[in-house]
Amino acid sequence: MDIWQRVCSYAARALANLAAHGDSNSNNAAVGQEAGALEALVQLIRSPHDGVRQEAAGALWNLSFDDRNREAIAAAGGVEALVTLAQSCSNASPGLQERAAGALWGLSVSEANSIAIGREGGVAPLIALARSDVEDVHETAAGALWNLAFNPGNAFRIVEEGGVPALVHLCSSSISKMARFMAALALAYMFDGRMDGVAVVGTSSESNSKSVNLDGARRMALKNIEAFILAFSDPQAFSAAAASSVPAALTQVTESARIHEAGHLRCSGAEIGRFVTMLRNSSSILKACAAFALLQFTIPGGRHAQHHVRLLQNTGASRILRAAAAAATAPIEAKIFARIVLRNLEHHQIESST
Template sequence: EHKGAIAEAGGVKALVDLIFKWSVGGDGVLERAAGALANLAADDKCSMEVAVVGGVHALVMLARNCKCEGVQEQAARALANLAAHGDSNNNNAAVGQEAGALEALVQLTRSPHEGVRQEAAGALWNLSFDDRNREAIASAGGVEALVALAHSCSNASPGLQERAAGALWGLSVSEANSIAIGREGGVAPLIALSRSDAEDVHETAAGALWNLAFNPGNALRIVEEGGVPALVHLCSSSISKMARFMAALALAYMFDGRMDEFALIGTSSESTSKSASLDGARRMALKHIEAFVLTFSDPQAFSAAAASSTPAALTQVTESARIQEAGHLRCSGAEIGRFIAMLRNSSSILKACAAFALLQFTIPGGRHALHHATLLHTAGAPRVLRAAAAAATAPLEAKIFARIVLRNLEHHQTEPAI
């Protein structure tokens, strides 16, 4: 309530005016003013006020021109907070469109001061949720800078590690950026961060590796850099359900067959050796994907669902299988298509994993559930799901999860269009 009172009393404009007035010299004043704006920008309504009175321009000016690390850190933190309300206002896009903003933040990731690097990476992570910002960050050298940051932060604080991995996760939503991150050497540091004991760090690294693994070239890099044991460990041992989920999906992408042709380029002896190595990694990956899916499979609830066609039986399975945070994940049409193809895969484990993933992405109430349901209908998924649900040879989990996805799709068909 204090933030609202400050804004109503004209405090936000006073702070912005102060920054313009003291823009040369007065580093202590500027640091406190930027810090106060950062605190205010954490509030949705106040963040809009900061933008309205010219705060974005003032903060970008500080990030670009001020040499004092305290000012740089607070300016970057304020821009990160302004960009954190993407669902409720336009500040994320506004920060990205401010001349020099993205270039300044990319440059600050190279600062000798950890606090500055952390806040700049956090700002780029938040900004990467906007499609245009994502491409503009890459154009401003963001891929190279963030890969370098991830490489350099093995002994840094968990806060910096999380933001470095998170910014790469955000950028890698674009396949072009994902390929660029792989080519720049981004796989190895992300695997290293996925081994962190800190839940927030290994969860964001798992998200980035999941995105990277969609591309067969990156998938092979993950294998060659020792990523399979790291992802297997996450999939089986993390206390974060989301980390385990995304690690399992990364492994599923890596071993659904698309990487195999890419991997076998080379001499016949190299190909034979590589093929044997990949077979061992594939067996290990599938074993742990299966174990992961089974942790969400209550035998009693599954037996009841198999024997009954009542909605209550499927609801019980859904509730025990649901990963709440997975509702925030948004898949592209290509990713949804990949899971549909997995439903036809010869591996019963990948079938069950794909059905489990689609269940998470379509549960009513999920942030992007309607978007995913639309993509599934467009791709003709109901027919594939019905076949999976009826297949005599499919594992029980795959059949029940496929039935639940079909029920979710029916629910979304009756929803009014947004």
């Protein structure tokens, strides 16, 4: 790497450090407002040197936590540049792979960007990164695929590109609880029914659409979502909670089920609304998955718990949660998790009134 490329690498790293810690850092928005800063970083993504590309992708990942930065990066050609980077880094260092997937994860928080990533060919390289044995790489790829799967067209692309087995493997085998969680949520989005209309029409631009066995993929996905949920379910604790109204019984279930890192995830109103709708799904497995997700997002002390509680209150979710908790045909996991979410809502309501 020559001196100029080294200077570019250091500059990109400095911007990444300034924008670190995501949405809790005021520097994040400030960096994005500097004229030409985001455009320069997008250009550095195209550098022939892996070190420069890694630092630039890391900076864009951090900067994408800000809503305005996210849209400005896309406007500067960031989606195309990062998809190209992801496509070309199969043999690159884990650091570059993680940052490429992470920057796409950050951009894909916007549904418009998510759709653009799918159209630009970003699904296949993210699935390839999700197959990595390196925890940091497959965890960030799982996050990006979770965001992409919210859109039915992208969900079908993930199925077409062989993403179900990759996500199932993560859901069942990753040592990262977060990777397993986000893989399970991606699978839940893909098979909650919204993709069905797209699957009938097909989204492939190829003359011969890839053969897809949706029924088999759905069975595989649901089986592994169920196994994931059961891995966080202590039968004795659930039985005690079902037979008692004592708060300690629910607390024990919560502590067994809690994924601490999930408290850093921030969902939109549309995402929270989708999980609430999923509580009414005909699949008992998806009901349990939705309640499990809402539990994670509302646990007191989570960075965005109050934000998620407000979103749930705005959708009138309490009535649906109470119905889920009381449903005679619902699995015990869905019922207990729904009770815990209701308790979390009550806790935040009391806390905000004092």
